[in-house]
Amino acid sequence: MTETASRPTLEAVAARAGVSRATVSRVVNGGEGVREPLVERVRRAVEELGYVPNQAARSLVTRRHDAVAVVIAEPETRVFADPFFALQLRGISKELTAHDSQLVLLLTEGPEDYARVGRYLAGGHVDGALVFSLHLDDPLPALIRGAGVPTVFGGRPGWADGTRGDTSTVYVDSDNRGGARDAVRHLVGLGRTRIAHITGPLDQTSAVDRLDGFRDVMVDADPRLIVEGDFTPAGGERAMRELLDRCPELDAVFAANDVSASGALRVLRERGRRVPEDVAVVGFDDMLPVAEQTEPPLTTVRQDIEEMGRLMARLLLRGLATAPSSVVLPTTLVHRSSA
């Protein structure tokens, strides 16, 4: 080792089948122009010898790899800590597997590794890329454009906000703004008047859209009632502490995702606030089991994260033939005890 067992060669297959190398090559690459009995003989020899064509060579001809790259614009530590990514990958994995396409997850330690990701994407190893969790001014989209591989984004990319008119970008997203409006209207409907918002990281469109939805309803929101979080439980705790210090009289919180809501709930309990009596709380995602296991269980805005992943993969595979367009999925409010 490290495992250097030799592979059967094209020559060995040709000898076994009693045909020329060129014939074997043509059969391996689709069989066009080769008579059926010869194709049969070559196929049998390939099987008997366990021959695997060198895909680097084959892909020069066929331009298909039966593999799709997934790139998440977060360090690998976050990819494995946040259940959101596991769910989206589950949807992608199911869809790719159904099409016998290999899911190739390209992990990085951070943006300084993106050039290497760009090289891999450009290197003829995959048929396309699924990219999510982009941040504002992310270098990934440019690198991916340079790599020239078909791409579908998860979440509306920041540069495609209408100001640059890039209608060719295909993405799958949820109705973040509409979902946020539903959450805040629900709190208003409960008679709450001092409603705070813990945002996500504001260099991501999903966080900006949810903040816009909050503002759609709370038109004259006191700016002290809006604190930036980062979609993590620790970020939710920090933001909740700051909100209570700024506005001890607040009576409701809309957190931009469930895991930051779980952090906020811990701080509220610590400070002796009853939920929902003193402070009503609504999250976003309906991330299970998190949303059901909080104390109390979380009223939240459901988005179908696994379905988003499945749709991304489906659009990409379809797009290898046609030009698909973006999809925005609806959200629904899920009622539990926290609001």
Place this chain on the structure above:
Amino acid sequence: MTETASRPTLEAVAARAGVSRATVSRVVNGGEGVREPLVERVRRAVEELGYVPNQAARSLVTRRHDAVAVVIAEPETRVFADPFFALQLRGISKELTAHDSQLVLLLTEGPEDYARVGRYLAGGHVDGALVFSLHLDDPLPALIRGAGVPTVFGGRPGWADGTRGDTSTVYVDSDNRGGARDAVRHLVGLGRTRIAHITGPLDQTSAVDRLDGFRDVMVDADPRLIVEGDFTPAGGERAMRELLDRCPELDAVFAANDVSASGALRVLRERGRRVPEDVAVVGFDDMLPVAEQTEPPLTTVRQDIEEMGRLMARLLLRGLATAPSSVVLPTTLVHRSSA
């Protein structure tokens, strides 16, 4: 879209540099046999145009991809649910990044997808493979041998148990048997006499080795005191219930990993057994934060999972030049409150 922006071609570079296609090709593939001023001109044209050589073509010549595949012989749902894999991947990721090599994680839904993984590995996309969580009679090793890529295994593969004499297999493992002996001796030292064992899945060598370590100390162990688990919290719960039903008088449990110990602790609490007074519990892994957050915190056998991942990557990268040998890391007992 889906992003079909065209990439600059070899021809464009040749025209820009005022040289032939063949010269550009030679420069891109290492520059041998091309005079330095020409190399300079081609390099400048490559840079100005942002030309990325088709790696499928280039790799036919260089046989290097600067990428390493990781294959975990578990469905993707388990890969993302078990913190063990996240830790091992963290070690691998850090080491590969330090060598500017891309971590390519190949996810599957199950063993029925392994043929596809074998094709990807054989396809000239990676320089080698890191493979872990193999099960007995796993089809992966044969597929990987067929693919002919250098490979390092995480955990001693089941077939390399001495009976088949495959000394060429390179793996990184922990001293599972010695660690298990330490755990059980500690319980014996506390005066416990009816010591039970919740094993891991017995089609994996790590689980078998820990069971062997248990038996080394408990030479005449009552077979009713050994129940098979599966390294999950739910498996630990099931096994603990069965143990209490079989032997209500048991006074200690050695669980084959921390997450199954956490399940066992829940069941002990449910049944009103005090830990460690009535039943002392020892785990394996020192998986944080799990081992510190159990009720009570867990005495356990520490193995350095991240370091195992780092070593696997290091052995593979080194093995591209030389023939490395396997490594077995020591374990240490970590004392907390549960035993």
